Amino acid sequence: MAVRIIIFEDNDRLRESLVYLLKSNNAFEVAGEYNNCREAATIARVYKPDVVLMDIDMPLSNGIDGVKQIKEAMPQTAVVMYTVFEDDEKLFACLCAGANGYLLKKTPPARLFDAIEEVIAGGAPMSPSIARRVLESFSPKKQARQYDLSARETEVLQLLVKGHSTKIIADKLFISFETVRSHLKNIYTKLHVNCGKEAIAKVLSERIL
Amino acid sequence: MAVRIIIFEDNDRLRESLVYLLKSNNAFEVAGEYNNCREAATIARVYKPDVVLMDIDMPLSNGIDGVKQIKEAMPQTAVVMYTVFEDDEKLFACLCAGANGYLLKKTPPARLFDAIEEVIAGGAPMSPSIARRVLESFSPKKQARQYDLSARETEVLQLLVKGHSTKIIADKLFISFETVRSHLKNIYTKLHVNCGKEAIAKVLSERIL
DNA sequence: CCCTATTTCACCCAAAGAGGGGATTGCGGA
DNA sequence: TCCGCAATCCCCTCTTTGGGTGAAATAGGG
Incomplete structure (x- = not known):
């Protein structure tokens, strides 16, 4: 037919x-x-x-x-x-x-x-x-590392993007709560965002990481 | 050659x-x-x-x-x-x-x-x-509406996913801050998450919406 | 007409997060 | 060797959020 x-x-x-x-x-x-x-x-x-x-x-x-x-x-x-x-x-x-x-x-x-x-x-x-x-569109080769995140910051960001809280991230990485906060502050500065929600939105929509 | x-x-x-x-x-x-x-x-x-x-x-x-x-x-x-x-x-x-x-x-x-x-x-x-x-993989044909979100909840979620804060969402939708919070609580329940970050992560990684 | 779902708004409390400090260690490059 | 940087940790303050509870208006279906 x-x-x-x-x-x-x-x-x-x-x-x-x-x-x-x-x-x-x-x-x-x-x-x-x-x-x-x-x-x-x-x-x-x-x-x-x-x-x-x-x-x-x-x-x-x-x-x-x-x-x-x-x-x-x-x-x-x-x-x-x-x-x-x-x-x-x-x-x-x-x-x-x-x-x-x-x-x-x-x-x-x-x-x-x-x-x-x-x-x-x-x-x-x-x-x-x-x-x-x-x-x-699948490979984030574009400008993935233009934000110049350190290795540790990248780890923290990966966990953040999964929706984990600061406390959970600290536990998973075996570091203190305050250290995670410290990393998050630096990450927000580097990504030009003001909070975790914006960071997650930016990472997932621009396929950073 | x-x-x-x-x-x-x-x-x-x-x-x-x-x-x-x-x-x-x-x-x-x-x-x-x-x-x-x-x-x-x-x-x-x-x-x-x-x-x-x-x-x-x-x-x-x-x-x-x-x-x-x-x-x-x-x-x-x-x-x-x-x-x-x-x-x-x-x-x-x-x-x-x-x-x-x-x-x-x-x-x-x-x-x-x-x-x-x-x-x-x-x-x-x-x-x-x-x-x-x-x-x-681009079309969220899976079961986008399995979470049974109302029209308004969907609007709120869309703004949340962009990284906006509760206050900003309230301004954009011309409704009160408390109303947005109310919607967010219902959204979290329906999505089976506990906070906005998890909601954003879930929506963007499962391509809901 | 009643019941339900939706949308709207309010208040309270405790937890989490953001933003500002400052401080120490260790490592590698100038 | 000294400087810088990454990584670690701590404190304080203020804002935002999560969770609970309640309630009014509205629209739609049975």
């Missing part, structure tokens, strides 16, 4: 050429095409597509909301972003919204076919530069 | 067949092959490979440490994991260590060639099931 595809793309010419392209391959069936995703949830529920190709920059309702809506309404539908945007902010917003793939518009048509097959088979097609960014 | 490749793989037969395979393509040059990565950093510094293929399960020193060593010694060298392991723990440990790709051993040889070219070109080759896991 052909793969049922729905396209959300506001550029009429591009959308039409995508439809034309996909129709040229009878493994695919275009079940719908839209220039905005206000009704994305309803559309997904009614047409039950296997795959959605989703642009980001569209009038009225952007593609990031579109992904959220569709994944909420039909979690089993694979949503592949198809966009010109390469910035981290939009990329990770889409991934957090549940996107199953992320292709740049410069993707050659042949690769587009592969990508659809790949996402159907349980994969996650991404343009190479996107995949690189995604992997890089 | 040929792509310089070093292989770390403890299974002699597999390693030899990889070498044979790569040598069959004169776009590639095998600059070294090892059955453990104790000396990975030194090897990387001396042979300056473009790409390293790295197994995980090896005697003496595992591949995860190997990646760390190599990325520290030669950050510009691309390290691609080549393993049978699909579990999240090893996968994300490798990514955090700085791996630039992650291929399962069931990868067909042709795809292996592509993957090496891809990583050289700045991509991040991953087996489809791996790519899927990586993307899924």
